[in-house]
Amino acid sequence: MRLPQEIIRDKRDGRALSEADIAGFIGGLTAERVTEGQAAAFAMAVFFRGLALDERLALTRAMRDSGTVLEWDLPGPILDKHSTGGVGDTVSLSLGPLVAACGGFVPMISGRGLGHTGGTLDKLASIPGYDVTPGLDRFRAVVRETGCAIIGQTAELAPADRRLYAIRDVTGTVESLDLITASILSKKLAAGLGGLVMDVKAGSGAFMARDEDARALATSIVTVANAAGLPTRALLTDMDAPLASAAGNAVEVAYAVDYLTGRAREPRFHAVTMALCAEMLVLGRLATDRADAEARLQAALDTGAAAEIFGRMVSALGGPSDFPEASERHLPRAPVVRPVAAEHAGTVEAVDTRAVGLAVIGLGGGRTRPQDDIDPRVGFSGLVRPGDRLGAGDPLGTVHAADAAAAERAAVALRAAYRIGETVPAAREAVIERVG
Structure with missing residues (x-):
């Protein structure tokens, strides 16, 4: 295979990669001949430059073929x-x-x-x-x-x-x-x-x-x-x-x-x-x-x-x-479980859903590094939806946290993720469309 850095350089500069280049790079990644830094550089080059359809297919197949491909003999569709x-x-x-x-x-x-x-x-x-x-x-x-x-x-x-x-x-x-x-x-x-x-x-x-x-x-x-x-x-x-x-x-x-x-x-x-x-x-x-x-x-x-x-x-x-x-009885429970009150009355106009996900990570329910442990107990339940009408002090949801300080930080983040006003948002279908 060509040197990993040459493959990275080509993609960084917007040149198409051959099937052999992609297979070689992925084979090197599997065998740990490609370093973590090189893999990160490759991912960033692809992020900015993109792949053509044939490159995308080659990458998919190379990653599939980096290990075992299962075969089944079952009395129904897989x-x-x-x-x-x-x-x-x-x-x-x-x-x-x-x-x-x-x-x-x-x-x-x-x-x-x-x-x-x-x-x-x-x-x-x-x-x-x-x-x-x-x-x-x-x-x-x-x-x-x-x-x-x-x-x-x-x-x-x-x-x-x-x-x-x-x-x-x-x-x-x-x-x-x-x-x-x-x-x-x-x-x-x-x-x-x-x-x-x-x-x-x-x-x-x-x-x-x-x-x-x-x-x-x-x-x-x-x-x-x-x-x-x-x-x-x-x-x-x-x-x-x-x-x-x-x-x-x-x-x-x-x-x-x-x-x-x-x-x-x-x-x-x-x-x-x-x-x-x-x-x-x-x-x-x-x-x-x-x-x-x-x-x-x-x-x-x-x-x-x-x-x-x-x-x-x-x-x-x-x-x-x-x-x-x-x-x-079997699932782990957080030691601190408390409602997060809305600060004023109104209708939920919008939710910054990404911010809700980041708040879960802030509680310890996700990772900032691959080696991080996760606290399975933490998160939110009872979250309200766009269009819901709330009174002042009504719960936006319930926070499940490891301690009181984490619960308060998460409550602040959850309130910031909700926009409450007087406009009823337009309804959006749960299933938007079908492709293929």
């Missing part, structure tokens, strides 16, 4: 969903069991928190005993036995992406359309999927805040995935406010359990979850159309089949055997 990330986006925990309850198999390879967004892996790690990085044999067995398993990248699956993912998180290169596309699809291609549905977020809490940027990312992912042989569809969904009324790790797991068991089902979260699941069922030919799919999914919720599968998955991966029924 399906998955991926979100570009947001705040309060705990859909994966509900979606996997729902699709499995309808006959699909969902081997979901998820990531840790990235930037201001929460990570599915960090949420699951708040469940005592849950093994987020099992070996491939155990992963295969759990998918076969329960219909779904949500885990992190193992050493065998797309190891180049795992290394680059951590570097992007702390070098300001998270938002690159090219790197997001390659990161997502390398993992999904390595998982041996037969179909993928993308949840591409748009709004103040998304990496792509503008609809047109989110649409460009969705188009990129759908185009590259289909070119790589993976049938893929995408939905643009709203992230102008936290999707769930909870943001954190353990608090979002509790929210997902409440959703699956029927204790609480908020309309916007339900709409996004059902839309994504329905696309998966149609893509996997488990339903004739989206209406048929939604009827099957609602039955899986109403009968408790999806909640049962979630419980079996948690138990099979080392968690408590009675988790859905007794999640409050």
Whole structure:
């Protein structure tokens, strides 16, 4: 391979990289011949200069081929969903069991928190005993036995992406359309999927805040995935406010359990979850159309089949055997839990959703360095939404914190993230549009 610095120089100066250059650089990254500094420089060069479609496809394939590519022999379609990330986006925990309850198999390879967004892996790690990085044999067995398993990248699956993912998180290169596309699809291609549905977020809490940027990312992912042989569809969904009324790790797991068991089902979260699941069922030919799919999914919720599968998955991966029924007893609790009062009456006009995510990180619920530990107990619950009417002193939400000082700092940050006035904001659909 050419010297890594020469490849970086070419991309820095806007020249196209060959497939051999990209494969060599990613091979060097996997074998640790490419340093962390060189990987960071490469990510920054790509961030500013971008990749053409053939470069993007080459990067995706090279990252996929940096490790094992799974093959499955199961009596149903192998399906998955991926979100570009947001705040309060705990859909994966509900979606996997729902699709499995309808006959699909969902081997979901998820990531840790990235930037201001929460990570599915960090949420699951708040469940005592849950093994987020099992070996491939155990992963295969759990998918076969329960219909779904949500885990992190193992050493065998797309190891180049795992290394680059951590570097992007702390070098300001998270938002690159090219790197997001390659990161997502390398993992999904390595998982041996037969179909993928993308949840591409748009709004103040998304990496792509503008609809047109989110649409460009969705188009990129759908185009590259289909070119790589993976049938893929995408939905643009709203992230102008936290999707769930909870943001954190353990608090979002509790929210997902409440959703699956029927204790609480908020309309916007339900709409996004059902839309994504329905696309998966149609893509996997488990339903004739989206209406048929939604009827099957609602039955899986109403009968408790999806909640049962979630419980079996948690138990099979080392968690408590009675988790859905007794999640409050098993999940860690923050020592300080208090409401955050609105300072004056009015209507919630807007939410700086990214600021809410950063407030969770400030509580200790996210990372500023790859090696940072996460406090699974902290976050927010009961968050109000745009359009909600509040009186002076009514809660914007409830903060879960490690101590009183952290709770007060988070309360200040949460108040600053909400704009309260007298204008009722225009309603925005939870599902904005479909791509592909």
